[in-house]
Amino acid sequence: MMTWEKAGVIAEAMGSIGIMFTLFYSVWSFTRTLRDAYYAELDRVYFDLLKIGLERPDLLSFPASPDPAKATEYGAYAFMVWNFIETIFDRCQGWSKRRLRETWYPIIDAENALHRGWFDLPANRRRFKQRFVRFIEARYPLPGEARPVRGGGERGSSAASPG
Numbered sequence: 001m002m003t004w005e006k007a008g009v010i011a012e013a014m015g016s017i018g019i020m021f022t023l024f025y026s027v028w029s030f031t032r033t034l035r036d037a038y039y040a041e042l043d044r045v046y047f048d049l050l051k052i053g054l055e056r057p058d059l060l061s062f063p064a065s066p067d068p069a070k071a072t073e074y075g076a077y078a079f080m081v082w083n084f085i086e087t088i089f090d091r092c093q094g095w096s097k098r099r100l101r102e103t104w105y106p107i108i109d110a111e112n113a114l115h116r117g118w119f120d121l122p123a124n125r126r127r128f129k130q131r132f133v134r135f136i137e138a139r140y141p142l143p144g145e146a147r148p149v150r151g152g153g154e155r156g157s158s159a160a161s162p163g
């Protein structure tokens with residue numbers, strides 16, 4: 001009888017360990033699926049923005065002429081782009097989002113270079129969270145402004161470097 005009791009205790013312990021491994025695997029699988037969904041959703045939205053830019057190349061640069069119709073169209077497109085960039089910024093927060101930042105921060109850099117003039121207008125900056133505005137100002141300063149040193153981590157340093 002003693003042998004069967006020992007076997008039962010061992011079987012229960014093994015079952016508990018199996019349940020724990022299954023739970024950990026389920027959590028890991030869910031977070032991986034969620035991360036993949038983030039990539040897919042961001043890819044889809046960015047593809048749509050790029051498609052609009054290909055169909056309407058005049059929307060890819062701040063309008064040089066004072067034509068109100070062109071300025072309105074560009075303003076709507078630039079707002080869509082900056083709203084998307086803010087979404088990227090929001091999704092990239094947290095220590096576990098390093099891969100997402102590696103993928104999408106270069107996109108922020110590229111779109112910032114194209115549409116920063118629109119973003120810097122005070123009326124447009126008010127459309128975004130202050131935390132996001134501070135991020136853009138710190139990570140992508142205008143020429144002549146102090147720029148944080150990169151390479152010392154995700155946030156950089158407060159020391160200014162030339163350029």
